[in-house]
Amino acid sequence: MPEQCVIVSAKRTPFGRYLGSLSEMEPLDVAAHAGRAALTAPGKDLSAEIDQIFVGNCIPSCFETGSVTGRQIGLKLGVDRFTITVDTACCSPLTALRLALWGLRLGELSSALVIGVEAMSRVPHMSRQLRNGVRIGEVKLTDQIYPIGYPGYNPVSVDASDGAEKYEIPKRMLDAWAMGSHRKWAQAQAEGKFADELAPIMATKKGNTFLFAGDESPRPDSTLAAIEQLPAVFGAKSTTAGNAPGLNDGASAVVIMTESRARSLGLEPLGTIVEMAGETDMPYGISWIPALTIRKVLSKVGLELDQIDLIEINEAFAAMPLVSAKILADGDKDVWHGLLQKTNVNGGAIAIGHPVGASGLRIMMTMMYELRRRGGGLGVAAICGGLTQGEAAIVRA
């Protein structure tokens, strides 16, 4: 039995809205801020204790040079340790965490810093024509985030809406879930719950420097009726700007260690990573892949869903938690509704925002802190990624 792997620190920046407070920040700096916050949160600087750095990111072109992003961040942090930068789309930061977990379990490492970062406001328009020189005629500039999709496949917004239709989830429920996300966030915010995970950051925009201290996307004063009126996008049947998250900027970071290393440093574990898993399905299955991944990770350790106290399913679209929970409930309405009531209890990406390469760690830490507030328990966090890969983590707190 390999040693337990524990989370000793977890922090994130507030998530900025598209072209909002973080939109003129260099994403390397935003990532470094989250990393530094995680390294110092336990009350002592862990920089010297880190064996390796793992960085997840989804859209590398948001960086000036989207190569060895992890190394660039590590150097900014002053941590001269080997880095691995990984891209599994929105799964990236949890895949990075899983790589770290492997390292710890293999005994090659006893500690790691894991970071997820995204800056969707900074993704440039792209042209492949310019390299050869431009002849007479138009130059095509593609936008990699409008819509988000992959050559030869539907936009993800369409796949999400098709999934909702397949599992007979009406648009009004997607909309109700979306408004619920804003309200659950508002409630948690009013109770000060996000203080545990947030690391406010000095941001600069249009020459003004200011402390960016809270998530920027939630619209808790909207109404379900207003969300219902928004039109469907990108040819999807039910996906609208209201039941999808925005395009966001932000970074998340955690420090994990073997339990013995943590103890030797006198660190109190925040939570234990019980198990992680990755899973795939047909490329249009992003709305239900969280369910399949959760099933896989639970079966790896022989846990049943009813032993799970809290669930996080990333709201890439409202369809993801609704479809996935319905699958996990085997279609039983009451079980489904019961699962939903313990899913994303403090709101999800629709409210908080979805910086695609940073959300995976965000859902895990939000869940972990909530488990701790409830006096402990088991939680599972799952996220879908482009072309249908899923990552899931079981955390005990």
Add this chain to the structure above:
Amino acid sequence: MPEVKYHLDTESRVARFVIDTAGPVNSIGQQFMTDMEKATLQAHRDNVRGVIIVSGKKKSFLDGANLREIMTDATPQLIRITLRRFHDCLATLAKSPFPVVAVLDGQTALGGGFELLLWGCDQVLTTADSRMGLPEVSVGLFPAGGGTQVLRRVVGFKTAVDMIINARVSPAETFAQTDLVTICPSAELESRALEWIESHQGIVNHIYDPARVEPDRRSDEENQKIVNQAYFRATICPHRPYLQAAAQSMEAGLKLPLEEALRNDLDLFVSLFESPNTKNKIDFFFLTTSLGPRLVRVDPRKAVNVDSLAVIGAGLMGRGIAQVAAERGIRALLIDVDEAATRAAVEEIDRTLEGLVSKGKWPGSRKDKVMANLEGSTDYGRLREVPLVIECVFEDLPLKQRILARVQDANPDAIFASNTSTLPMDEIAAKSSRPEQVVGMHFFSPVPLMPLLEVIRGPRSSVAAVATAVTVGRAIGKTVILVNDGPGFYTSRTFATYVNNGFSLAERGVLPWDVDFMALQAGFPQGPLNVYGATGGNVIYHAGSFMASRFPERMALPESLKKLYQAGYVGLGKPSFYLDHRNMIRDESVMEHIAPIEGLPAPNQDEVQDILLLGMCNEAFWCMSDGVLPDYYSMDLGAVLGIGFPDCWHGPARYVSLRGVKAVKARLEELADRFRLPGLRPAPEFDRLVACGLDRFLI
């Protein structure tokens, strides 16, 4: 660009104030007041001989406060300062040494706009068709810009109370007897205004003229009686603080000098903004005026052009539909079984409209237009001329199917709209070879007064049929909601619940007139048992029976309703419970038909009101669950505009939202169990919302 432009004619030395504010109608905001103050000051500096106030907009003179501006970042202090500033604005104008004349040409002066005329102006010259009033209570406020104080000084106390409490907007003719308003033809407005100014140099504004006697003066006792009646009306439902404030303001004005009464108005006005009911009313105003017209999205290019239509069945509904279409310039062919019936129907419309003309409510030309576009006929062959046929025959499925067959024989291309209140479109169209031509246009009675049209899209209705129904509905001035097919669609189904629950309460030991009285206290315009009486019984019985057959578990017809009908206790006003000045009229003749249910506790007032209010909410939420209703805006619009859901609550969605989804669900379960009312079992929609973590903020 100033919102009040100032022009001085150097020859006559008469200044013109041209009101032209941002937006489609003139409204009063900070900018307006700034510019009005500037213009007034300039007139003083220029030592003018008089001021003529006109509007730069064709239809709107000045139509009240800019509610959006008020509601944005409104604080009590800001509201108080703003209102005070408006008072000062009007008082300064009124006390100016020069005569001030307003000129209206077929325009509206509402709320603050009317207050400007009543207070700031010495004379109003207008064409007969301008419209004026202080309808603030309809948006959850009261005329605090001096209206409650100054209207009385122009029209007398009794009339003023009536106008304000009932939010009446009247044609200018109504005020022709007053010394403030003079009716004159459009072409003469300008010259008469100049003449008036010349002949009234040095005039003292009527509000400040100590020699002036208020019209229609009465004894203190009589005035108090009028106030008391207004209070009774205002306080029967405690959730309309704006009506109460209006009555309080007018009562205070009887005793206080103008300045003090106005200060009192400031307090009353500011306090309203703490009330959820005022917010509900303002939001509902925006819902009807701003969102409502855009709520149903149809492609107008898919709609068939309707310049004429036929109405089959010349009963009250059919005549109403024909009348509103004709008034909007759509030629209406009114068809009934025989010559006598059609002739009688056309004559009936003529007589009704003549009544309106003789009472001064309608100009004669308006009636002439209706009658010119109306024609009676018995010839189905004439249907070849019309693109749209609206059926208003008795609520009987085989009959409607036969009518549909006859219509489609005569003109297979016509869109067939059924004005049924309960029968599903798909069943009406079941035997038709062209079911795609069938759509529902559910009007509400009386059609000329009720603002709602419920368009029903059957599963086979064509895009063109739906687009046509919606477009025509809007063209004849209705607020349209579009719902999907099903027994009783949205409104009839939800209304049936209200009536059923009323009878169920009577069967559970609440005296029938108390049921109706408590309904009025809850804010309904009419008690559920009186609904049965007022509609003549038959309609309710048949609709209720049909709904019971389709929803046997939840909408079984109460035994008493059945007994009333079977005993022949039908006909207008049976039972008749209505409110006179102080009491509910008790019609005890109904008691022998009430079938008491033993062994249940008697519901108290809270329970009665919850059963009526939440019962309706629950059915509305069922319509959501069943896919009949498309969205929450339609839910609230339809319930308030069509079936009398209390307007002070904005509608079922807002009401549930204010009480909380979980709390409402628990209350429904409790009431369903305690009083054995299976119709109150919460709709699945409540579970969905709870699962989604959404307790409030539905609308």
